[in-house]
Amino acid sequence: MKKVMIMIAASLTLAGCSFSSGGSGEGSGDQVTVEIYQGKVEFKDQFEALAEKYEEENPNVNIEITSVGGGNDYAGSLKTRFASGDEPEIFSVAGPTESESFEEYLADVSDTASADAALEGSLEPVTKDGEVRGLPFNQEGYGLIYNKRVFEEAGVNAEEILSYEDLESAVEELDSQKEELGLEAVFAFPAKEKWVPGSHLSNVFMAPEFDQQVLNAYEAESLEFEKGGEFQRMIDLQNDYSIQPTLTLDYSQQVEQHFSLEEVAIIQQGNWIYPSVEQMDPEFAEENMGIIPIPVEGFEGKMPVGIPNYWGVNKNSGEEEVQASKDFIDFMYTSEIGKEAVLEELKFIPAYEGFDTEEIADPLSKEIYQYSSEGNTIGWVQLGYPGTWGEDIGGYIQQYLSGDMTWDEVEEKSISRWENYRQ
């Protein structure tokens, strides 16, 4: 018995050694610590600089920013944080599907100045039972980004491309002059990335079915695939005139290699590519990039613009922390210093009123903001897709491209997949 006691004592001592280091960092005195957990590493440094400015003005607030790599792993790591009890005060959620899974943690932020300033309709996807559960990050938009110089030399006027037929003839024109223009192909279609055809391209053809409303998609039990035929021919067009094989072409090859090095004339992407292209060739980025909408019958000249992420405030933190979190978000989007930094440093397309939009940093964002402010937009229904439906349909499209599936099978499988998620 004595031996056992000693053994337990020994193991406790050992355990004690390894755990005593935790639990510090609670802060002293009246300091309020706000931890921000966010998934955009692109603007990590600029964001931290903004937080420092805020700390200078408000010495009793300590802001800690944790940025976790883009894409998939953000949602996973956020869940881990919540599961382990180490919850951040502010975190980002993407649209209604994610905001529902974090429902019990999201505080009502309708009393903030930012909520008042948010653009009309931008809060709808995260509003439930009269409570606003998130504040928009920014706006993003995508379409067909083209090389202005190549278009000019080929004698193609981008502004005249409205319908699918216009686009097709422009593409044929460019293709016939490939040699002289120094192009390898007209498009770089990254079929390896399931989200490019699966989420983004599908969105513009699904939106009419859901009346442009993300919430309609979010609530839909099934879908009709009304514009399936148009969807198919758009994929065929991009695939046929693309650098081959498209199934191994990824995002970075598409943007950094083929487009930035002017090997292709058009790519389907959004304003987020600007920093990457700028790093490759600042002059090209500044002068030669333009964007036109993806043609959809009946919705010509409309750009899919949406809010990819929302800031959520954690209800479970103390009252002081919740207030400090709201104050910081208000500082970002409604104070002069904050607004300037959001536009110029973070290079956001603002989703709030009261911004000097002349100051929007890059030409792509400027064009997208133009479409958005004139109301020429297509809704981002992709944020209301059930589960990983966008990725799934991307997978079916890959099989369509490799010849393992017919288009009818793609539609059938996509519909039954959707219904499965909604059961």
Place this chain on the structure above:
Amino acid sequence: MSNRTLSFWLFLTPVVLGLGIVVVIPFLYGLVYSFTDWNGLRAESFIGLENYIRLFQEDEFMQAVWFTTKFAFVGVLLLNLFGLGLALIVTRNIKSSNLLRTVFFMPNLIGGLILGFIWQFIFISVFGDISGLTGIEGFNGWLSTANTGFWGIVILTCWQMAGYIMIIYIAYLENIPKDLIEAAKIDGASPFQRFKNITFPLVAPAFTISMFLTLSMSFKIYDQNLSLTNGGPADQTQMVAMEIVNTAFSDNDMAYAQAKAVIFFLIVSVVALTQVYYNKKREVEM
């Protein structure tokens, strides 16, 4: 019980604690979660075997298991073949044998992710250029079909792991007493007979180790898969480990992924234990 003294337990405690905290306890947690509808944030109810039933009904997981099994079979075969082959080369009395050992072992020092990207470049860009120059169609479009994706991963793993397996074989080959070989030579045994009747039985323990290593490694492969094909095209080259990670972290279906992981654990342990059992029986004691 005579050796179970205080110091025995004292020395054992750190390992038991470490293993318990990072392996045993999470494993048990996982087992429990696989019977619930846990989504990473909350588990609302016990749903019994539902996750397990679903797993056998949906073909994604079974497809990944089948693909992994195929890969493990080819991988184990080729890796041991190349490993033993390389070991036989460098244990000959050739001048550059030390240099060769280093060279053959080197790929193993590079991380799987980076190797994946290097080979992705080779398969896509270099092979594409070769096909462009020579006009041989077979070099075109690698990794864009399930078949080339499969062989891509096989080539990559062989290139990476063969050197490691080689080291194990070298150790056993160098332990074979020279007098045995010499005696056989004097008795007039041909090189093939010497290999078959002396060398081969005496390196049998190395087979046990290498086959165990290559088998479990082929089943658990993830990073090479991720960076080389990322499961594409259309998830046809997705191995089990990757399928589980995707279910958990991109589909956010944690409990379901956990159930898959439990099945995966069972498969790997059954395969590995059977294999060790049979190989052990065949080993020759000197």
